[in-house]
Amino acid sequence: METLPCGHVAEAGDIRMCEHLVAEQPPSRSYRWFTGRGADYARLCEPCAGVGLEAAITVCAGCVERAEKADNYGSNRGRPEFPRRDEVLAEPASVACTVVPRNEYCLAAMPGGWLALTDDGLVRIADDGSTDFVREQGYDESYDPDDPNSPEGIGDFEIGPGLHVSPDGRFAAVVTNFGRYGEVIDLSDGSLVHELDRTFEDNWTTFYPFAFLPGNTFVTATANNCLDRFDLATGECLTERDSSYGSEHYEDCFHGRLTLSPSGRWLLDDGWVWHPIGVLSAIDLRTWAEDRYAAEHGLPVSDPENDWNRPLAWLDDDVVAVQRIGRAWNKMIDGVTLFRAPAFEEVGRFCGPVGRMWAHRGRLHTVTDEGMEVWDPADGARTGLLKGFSPTAYDRATGVFAQLTGEQLLTWR
Ligand SMILES: [Zn+2]
Numbered sequence: 001m002e003t004l005p006c007g008h009v010a011e012a013g014d015i016r017m018c019e020h021l022v023a024e025q026p027p028s029r030s031y032r033w034f035t036g037r038g039a040d041y042a043r044l045c046e047p048c049a050g051v052g053l054e055a056a057i058t059v060c061a062g063c064v065e066r067a068e069k070a071d072n073y074g075s076n077r078g079r080p081e082f083p084r085r086d087e088v089l090a091e092p093a094s095v096a097c098t099v100v101p102r103n104e105y106c107l108a109a110m111p112g113g114w115l116a117l118t119d120d121g122l123v124r125i126a127d128d129g130s131t132d133f134v135r136e137q138g139y140d141e142s143y144d145p146d147d148p149n150s151p152e153g154i155g156d157f158e159i160g161p162g163l164h165v166s167p168d169g170r171f172a173a174v175v176t177n178f179g180r181y182g183e184v185i186d187l188s189d190g191s192l193v194h195e196l197d198r199t200f201e202d203n204w205t206t207f208y209p210f211a212f213l214p215g216n217t218f219v220t221a222t223a224n225n226c227l228d229r230f231d232l233a234t235g236e237c238l239t240e241r242d243s244s245y246g247s248e249h250y251e252d253c254f255h256g257r258l259t260l261s262p263s264g265r266w267l268l269d270d271g272w273v274w275h276p277i278g279v280l281s282a283i284d285l286r287t288w289a290e291d292r293y294a295a296e297h298g299l300p301v302s303d304p305e306n307d308w309n310r311p312l313a314w315l316d317d318d319v320v321a322v323q324r325i326g327r328a329w330n331k332m333i334d335g336v337t338l339f340r341a342p343a344f345e346e347v348g349r350f351c352g353p354v355g356r357m358w359a360h361r362g363r364l365h366t367v368t369d370e371g372m373e374v375w376d377p378a379d380g381a382r383t384g385l386l387k388g389f390s391p392t393a394y395d396r397a398t399g400v401f402a403q404l405t406g407e408q409l410l411t412w413r
């Protein structure tokens with residue numbers, strides 16, 4: 001056996017790394033630099049990651065193992081290889097509109113147009129770009145970058161408002177993602193109909209759990225570990241039950257973003273439990289009428305270490321695409337894993353998709369800094385890239401994606 005460039009007489013490891021990561025005191029942060037061949041990568045320190053692959057040398061298996069273990073960030077540069085069948089996509093349509101949403105979660109589809117939350121309040125936007133002011137925003141619970149005491153969300157997420165609209169367009173919910181409060185608004189007269197409060201337990205870790213459900217109801221968290229369903233018209237809680245500490249159904253968990261399947265059969269709950277482990281689970285809404293503990297009886301979908309708040313989208317009523325491949329959070333690679341109801345077994349995975357994600361007619365649509373990408377889950381190929389279009393809302397009823405640029409409303413179907 002010969003001496004490897006890392007200085008050890010040993011078997012070569014399965015990845016290459018820069019020399020700085022085999023030093024006695026290696027830098028604390030390193031990056032997986034994808035080579036563009038399959039999911040192969042080299043591991044580079046921060047300065048070398050700015051240069052590229054030429055910094056990578058062959059090192060022994062022991063040096064690889066040590067550096068992989070020391071990675072506490074899970075940072076990536078570049079992307080794994082994926083097949084490309086890019087077709088030319090039509091350019092988005094554009095009309096003048098100067099509405100500026102508070103953030104990327106403050107634009108939502110509604111029949112006949114869109115609803116935005118701006119610094120002034122809720123604004124309805126018609127397809128021709130004309131606007132109609134609904135009401136002022138009642139409270140403000142958001143991240144202030146100038147205030148050192150301002151609460152932050154987990155990872156790259158910031159505490160701030162998010163918007164949901166009922167399928168018939170009658171009601172909207174303004175919630176605080178990674179925060180505590182929310183409101184349900186009747187859009188017909190702008191009145192406040194329900195105040196939402198999920199109490200104070202580690203809210204900074206999850207999107208606000210809220211979803212409009214079939215039958216003029218909605219579901220939200222009334223505590224970190226309790227989801228309740230309410231009647232929209234009366235405000236009555238339809239799921240009164242005992243899940244208190246010490247009771248048979250007590251759960252030590254944190255509910256997160258709720259995503260309804262197209263027919264309304266399944267509700268995905270993107271939560272977590274200590275130490276921490278992501279717990280993506282599916283609540284069967286057909287049983288929630290009889291089983292008051294249906295929210296406690298969710299089916300496990302995926303439970304990666306230390307990872308939740310992952311983009312996900314229902315491809316149809318049975319198959320859901322969930323981003324990132326793998327189980328250990330710092331070993332995951334960009335891509336999606338497909339799970340099929342009702343058992344939610346894994347039925348596929350492919351590399352590539354990253355960023356906010358929606359599904360339309362069996363294709364996944366993702367948004368990166370570059371623009372919108374379209375993916376065919378049948379073979380994992382990218383089938384389109386629309387540069388410069390970064391939609392923040394999707395209308396499931398019409399298949400239209402929308403982006404507000406500050407000057408224009410861009411729409412694409
Ligand atoms: Zn280096």
Ligand SMILES: [Zn+2]
Nearest residue numbers: 006008060063
């Ligand atoms: Zn070595």
